[in-house]
Amino acid sequence: MFHGVRCVLFDLDGTLIDSAPDLGLAADEMRLSRGLPSLPLEAYRSMAGSGARGMLSVAFGLTPEDERYATLREEFLNNYERRMMHCTGVFSGVEELLDALRSRGLTWGIVTNKAQRFTQPLMAAMPLFADAAAIISGDTTPHAKPHPAPLWEAMRRANVQPEHCVYVGDDERDVRAGKAAGISTIAASYGYLGLGDVASWQADAVISQPGELLSLLGP
Structure with missing residues (x-):
């Protein structure tokens, strides 16, 4: 259990919202336009937290070092921008969780690597997210996670110190960023997780659904 928490910061994709369907379909559209067969959503889901890099790795086996990557990345981002609210919604339990945080008088915010263009x-x-104390995108500060700068900026805006804050995310870089910022970390195992093993991240706690966070924050 964490004590003295005044603010909860969350990753966005895979933690608060399930954007995997729109991300996956944006990449799959590129396959179909090239005469390739469609892939099932589950092929994309685990890598959805890695955005364009993850989706292009699944759809085409590309890495950022590939000479085609930059062009295909921009095509993917344009596809996603056109459809990013078609199938995206909050995870079950998130609305109730945020209501409970409000009722306890806790502030909360979002720290994502998603660019402001989409956030x-x-x-x-x-x-539901209108009263966030801070919304930090991947390009809000000069560095994205796992650098601690986005979390430092979120805490500055929320007027909270690291010892009174926790960060919840579904990717190892979230835990790394939190540790570097001096914040307690909670891994959301219901999220996308990438290729990682949650246990190896050494987060301070793990939750399997959003509502479990409340029991960690004390009465």
Whole structure:
């Protein structure tokens, strides 16, 4: 159990929202346009937290070092931008969790590696997130996670010190960023997880559904 928590910071994709369907379909559209067979959503889901890099690795076996990567990445991002709210929604239990945090008088915020190009319209379309104390995108600060700079900026905006904050995320880089920022970390094992083994991340706690967070924060 964590004590003295005043603010909870969350990753976005795979922690608060399930964006895997729209991310996967944006990449799959590229396969279909090239005469390749469609892949099932489950092929994309585990890598959805890695954005374009993850989706292109599944769809085409590409890495950022491939000479075609930059061009295909921009095509993917344009596809995703057109459809990013078609199938995306919050995970079951997230609305109730945020309501409970509010009722306890706790502040909360979002720290994501998603670019503002996508974060801002998503947040505008989801009133549930309107009272976030901070929304930090991947390009809000000069560095993205696992660098601690985005978390430092979120804490500055929320007016909270590291010892009074926890960070919840579904990727190893979330835990690494939290540790580097001096924040207690919670791994969301219901999220995308990438290729990682949650146990190896050495987060301070692991939750298998959003509501489990409340029991970690004390009465």
